[in-house]
Amino acid sequence: MKPDKSSNRLRHYRIKPQSGMALTLQKGQIIRVIDVEGEQVSDLACFALGNIDESFSSGRTIDYNEKIYLSTGDILYSNRSNPMLTILSDTVGKHDLLFAPCSQEMFGSPYGITEAHPNCLDNLTTHLGSLGITASQIINAFNIFMNATLSANGKIAIEPPLSKAGDYIDLRAHMDLIVGITACSAKKCNNYHCTSIDVEIFEAT
Amino acid sequence: MKPDKSSNRLRHYRIKPQSGMALTLQKGQIIRVIDVEGEQVSDLACFALGNIDESFSSGRTIDYNEKIYLSTGDILYSNRSNPMLTILSDTVGKHDLLFAPCSQEMFGSPYGITEAHPNCLDNLTTHLGSLGITASQIINAFNIFMNATLSANGKIAIEPPLSKAGDYIDLRAHMDLIVGITACSAKKCNNYHCTSIDVEIFEAT
Numbered sequence: 001m002k003p004d005k006s007s008n009r010l011r012h013y014r015i016k017p018q019s020g021m022a023l024t025l026q027k028g029q030i031i032r033v034i035d036v037e038g039e040q041v042s043d044l045a046c047f048a049l050g051n052i053d054e055s056f057s058s059g060r061t062i063d064y065n066e067k068i069y070l071s072t073g074d075i076l077y078s079n080r081s082n083p084m085l086t087i088l089s090d091t092v093g094k095h096d097l098l099f100a101p102c103s104q105e106m107f108g109s110p111y112g113i114t115e116a117h118p119n120c121l122d123n124l125t126t127h128l129g130s131l132g133i134t135a136s137q138i139i140n141a142f143n144i145f146m147n148a149t150l151s152a153n154g155k156i157a158i159e160p161p162l163s164k165a166g167d168y169i170d171l172r173a174h175m176d177l178i179v180g181i182t183a184c185s186a187k188k189c190n191n192y193h194c195t196s197i198d199v200e201i202f203e204a205t
Numbered sequence: 206m207k208p209d210k211s212s213n214r215l216r217h218y219r220i221k222p223q224s225g226m227a228l229t230l231q232k233g234q235i236i237r238v239i240d241v242e243g244e245q246v247s248d249l250a251c252f253a254l255g256n257i258d259e260s261f262s263s264g265r266t267i268d269y270n271e272k273i274y275l276s277t278g279d280i281l282y283s284n285r286s287n288p289m290l291t292i293l294s295d296t297v298g299k300h301d302l303l304f305a306p307c308s309q310e311m312f313g314s315p316y317g318i319t320e321a322h323p324n325c326l327d328n329l330t331t332h333l334g335s336l337g338i339t340a341s342q343i344i345n346a347f348n349i350f351m352n353a354t355l356s357a358n359g360k361i362a363i364e365p366p367l368s369k370a371g372d373y374i375d376l377r378a379h380m381d382l383i384v385g386i387t388a389c390s391a392k393k394c395n396n397y398h399c400t401s402i403d404v405e406i407f408e409a410t
Contacts, residue, residue, distance in 0.1 A: 059345065062361060
């Protein structure tokens with residue numbers, strides 16, 4: 001089911017380049033994440049509203065879907081093995097479950113950037129912090145539109161996202177959720193041009 | 206460098222089938238994980254001693270090693286992007302970074318087992334709990350000897366471990382660590398025969 005943008009859209013947000021936001025999503029509501037200009041990654045982290053010890057788990061999600069690439073019909077699971085979000089629509093079909101959100105320390109030691117650099121982990125922590133969530137609780141994310149390609153020998157490489165302007169993914173909440181979401185700050189992940197992400201929330205139908 | 210078992214072994218433990226343990230490892234010390242009978246997985250979780258908010262991160266480890274299969278010379282990183290353990294020796298060459306430790310809830314909903322089942326998450330939590338670590342902090346593990354095979358389309362399947370009796374992996378600590386370690390309880394991961402794991406600790410050299 002594809003939400004009808006004209007009738008049941010509750011909220012709309014624009015996430016500026018290299019920034020992020022947090023929101024709550026009620027059970028049944030749908031979050032649409034839109035790549036505004038194309039080739040832009042958006043990291044999504046989520047927690048059970050009322051129990052932030054329950055969070056999105058890449059490991060459980062890979063286990064129960066029996067795959068590392070999610071698309072329409074697939075389910076994001078929590079560390080408690082509960083369904084958190086189901087993908088309803090996906091105009092791209094390539095996202096990442098393996099990488100952690102980019103961080104200041106990531107840009108630092110391994111990549112040699114010493115000055116402050118915008119990063120998804122800080123952008124998530126800034127907005128989720130008021131809800132009691134700390135950086136050490138943001139271990140896994142669903143990296144929407146991120147295109148990491150795997151070779152048969154297990155080597156992994158970051159390629160430009162396959163998303164074009166206007167491409168989107170819709171996810172329906174299985175429970176009340178706290179969602180943190182970014183417009184990713186790592187140039188390499190976004191074909192060296194960091195742009196905006198739009199977020200729309202649709203009512204439960 | 207392969208530790209000389211005759212001269213510098215500090216401690217030895219046997220982890221019985223479907224159980225676990227916790228220990229501390231000083232910077233420079235080496236932990237050897239031995240598959241006693243063969244085809245047995247061992248989940249390893251670790252935390253910085255003195256700061257349990259710093260923990261092993263599969264995502265950072267995949268990022269900095271640029272691969273999902275680790276072996277000799279590769280490094281396990283923390284969520285703070287610091288090296289935690291380097292693999293010094295590895296007689297098997299196939300381990301897993303993608304799956305979360307098996308849990309009661311995993312055996313429950315998705316697999317339909319309703320009675321209590323031994324599981325790695327409980328076995329880790331039981332032993333790490335006295336050090337202040339809770340189940341919700343055990344998100345990622347290095348699943349030693351676990352053989353998950355990936356197809357080009359991203360489908361993943363659990364196959365019998367490649368390890369034979371006596372096979373082992375040695376890891377040297379980059380910092381003082383709390384380590385939780387199991388003999389995995391999930392029959393599917395261990396070719397339907399759960400057996401013991403031996404752990405040896407060698408002094409820093």
